[in-house]
Amino acid sequence: MKARLLFAVLAVALALSLSACGSKEQAEEKPAAPAVASAPVDPATAGTITGTVKLDGPAPKAQRIRMDAEPTCAKTHTTPVMTEDYVVGDKGGLGNVVVYVKDGLGNRTFDTPKEPVVLDQNGCIYVPHVIAVQVNQPVEIINSDPTTHNVHPVPTNNKEWNKSQPPKAENIVESFAREEIAIPVKCNVHPWMKSYIAVLKHPYFKVTGKDGAFEIKNLPPGDYTLVAWHGVLGTSAEQKVTIGPKESKAIEFTFKP
Amino acid sequence: MKNSSYNPGLHRFAVFTACWTLFLLVAGALVTSNDAGLAVPDWPLSYGSLMPPMVGGIFYEHGHRMVATAAGIFTIILAVWISRRETRASMRRLGWSALAAVVAQGILGGITVKFFLPPWVSVAHAALAQAFFCSLVAIALFTSKWWQSELQVVRYSAHPPVRERAVAAAIVIFIQLLLGAAYRHQALGILPHLIGAVIVPFVVLPAAFSSRDRAYGSASGLARCGTMLKHVLYVQLALGGAALWSRLATQHAPQPMPVMVFFTVAHTAVGALTLAVAVLLVLVAFRVLGPVRPEKVAASQPRMAGQEGGAL
Known part of the structure; x- marks a missing residue:
């Protein structure tokens, strides 16, 4: 009798946990309402915001990634592989930062670009370390390595997925339905592999290179709030910018390590 | 037989x-x-x-x-x-x-x-x-x-209450293992597990020590279980400290570092052993100690198994 009761309790607990997980999954799968593009930006009046992201102080020392656990990965490198959390240029420019318009576009909507942004797995690291896409824009993930990877984004506002990608397998093409800055991507086969995908509703963003420079073009005249996001240092203070017709303004973001 | x-x-x-x-x-x-x-x-x-x-x-x-x-x-x-x-x-x-x-x-x-x-x-x-x-x-x-x-069953005196203490120890260790798992799987922060680590010795050690009490000196296996529980708890506390240290020391490393993996896995395994030994203590305490009947038999007076006992 007690054993039967135990089985019944166990079965109910399992059913509940399955249904709870299932309902979460269904909620996540619900597609966002399709956006209708508003009037295009007039290039005759559009302005530009340029600038630099800088690191105010010495960057923490990059750490060596040890790939000894998988010789296939180790063999693809002739020099030590270092972490890319802090990519700093000669003049203190900070790379791998997503600079984007946070506010000021109102209800304006934008067409989704059809061309994919590529994220490569090359030498058992993600190249590039940070990418940014528009909502529903395809992200094409390539495996250039002679080993198996799994691609596992861990979003908080989008549907989570986890796909394996053996060597020479077809590219994975996925997109994200909701804005999220930024989604960590990891490979659980190679735990040192980490990347970020920033997903924005509009095209006004840029990922900085090693010099920390960015240029955001084709902005309609207006008042904007911009922020910069870094994988370790988080989100910067907001910067307010007013852009007049055909105007170009320069701003600077500074992060402290 | x-x-x-x-x-x-x-x-x-x-x-x-x-x-x-x-x-x-x-x-x-x-x-x-x-x-x-x-x-x-x-x-x-x-x-x-x-x-x-x-x-x-x-x-x-x-x-x-x-x-x-x-x-x-x-x-x-x-x-x-x-x-x-x-x-x-x-x-x-x-x-x-x-x-x-x-x-x-x-x-x-x-x-x-x-x-x-x-x-x-x-x-x-x-x-x-x-x-x-x-x-x-x-x-x-x-x-x-x-x-x-056929084990010699010793009358349970309830002073010290080794059975109750052993049960409490097993329950507290199990809860502590749950808190540790909740931390490892990011359901909770580390604070509940750290608070648990402070509480556990205050519950487990009395159980371990009371099993070695003179009143149960002739109870077969009981003292051995208590000694085992005491020692495995000491090891577990040391491993917990080492696991925490290794986690803090390598928190900025690009991947799980071997030192962190070693101490954390050892801490998890010895945690399971601690619970297992506490469960052994509970079972042995109920096996070799008879029920409390102070009005009939004086504490620690030996009797033979089979007169009263569990189904097992």
């Missing part, structure tokens, strides 16, 4: 299965510590096959699945063996319960993969693993020659 149903082969197999389950716990802890829980995206197959390339995190995740499959097979054998050879109905129920637990554990493991490690399902997976291990330790004890022999 009470040990007429003693089957050395069955007992040895039960001990082996319990040891294998401890190995399984270590394999599971390696998966979590190496962040390899989703290195194999599919379940029950691994990359659509029974034997994927054992590289990187796949080695840990698929290795865990292989060890778990073997544990499941051993438990089936054990449950069937018990059901055919055991005369004690409670033992047969325990055997089937262990089998049910390992099946449920496999399903929970599958859910963790399919639903991307939902924290509380992962915690339930860890908790059921501990319960399953304890059930096998109990089976190993109940099938032993010692358990089935």
Whole structure:
């Protein structure tokens, strides 16, 4: 009798946990309402915001990634592989930062670009370390390595997925339905592999290179709030910018390590 | 003779299965510590096959699945063996319960993969693993020659209340293991587990020391269990400190560092052992100490087993 009761309790607990997980999954799968593009930006009046992201102080020392656990990965490198959390240029420019318009576009909507942004797995690291896409824009993930990877984004506002990608397998093409800055991507086969995908509703963003420079073009005249996001240092203070017709303004973001 | 149903082969197999389950716990802890829980995206197959390339995190995740499959097979054998050879109905129920637990554990493991490690399902997976291990330790004890022999039963004096303290110790250790699992699977922060680490010695050590009390001096096995519990707790506390230190020292490392993995896995494994020893203490305390009847028999007055006792 007690054993039967135990089985019944166990079965109910399992059913509940399955249904709870299932309902979460269904909620996540619900597609966002399709956006209708508003009037295009007039290039005759559009302005530009340029600038630099800088690191105010010495960057923490990059750490060596040890790939000894998988010789296939180790063999693809002739020099030590270092972490890319802090990519700093000669003049203190900070790379791998997503600079984007946070506010000021109102209800304006934008067409989704059809061309994919590529994220490569090359030498058992993600190249590039940070990418940014528009909502529903395809992200094409390539495996250039002679080993198996799994691609596992861990979003908080989008549907989570986890796909394996053996060597020479077809590219994975996925997109994200909701804005999220930024989604960590990891490979659980190679735990040192980490990347970020920033997903924005509009095209006004840029990922900085090693010099920390960015240029955001084709902005309609207006008042904007911009922020910069870094994988370790988080989100910067907001910067307010007013852009007049055909105007170009320069701003600077500074992060402290 | 009470040990007429003693089957050395069955007992040895039960001990082996319990040891294998401890190995399984270590394999599971390696998966979590190496962040390899989703290195194999599919379940029950691994990359659509029974034997994927054992590289990187796949080695840990698929290795865990292989060890778990073997544990499941051993438990089936054990449950069937018990059901055919055991005369004690409670033992047969325990055997089937262990089998049910390992099946449920496999399903929970599958859910963790399919639903991307939902924290509380992962915690339930860890908790059921501990319960399953304890059930096998109990089976190993109940099938032993010692358990089935005619033991001298000592009157339980309730001063000190070793039974109650042992039960409290087992419960507190189990809760502490749950809090540890909740931290590891990011369902909770580390604070509840740290608070638990302060409370546990105040509950466990009195149980360990009271089992060595003079009142129970002639109770077979009781003092040994208490001593074991005391020592394994000391080791566990030291490993907990080392695991925390290694985690803090390597928190900015690009990947799980071997020192962190070593101490954390050792802490998890010895945690399971601590619970198992506490459960042993509970079982032995109820086996070798008779019920409280102060009006009839003075405390510590010996009597023989079989006059009163459990179904096992």
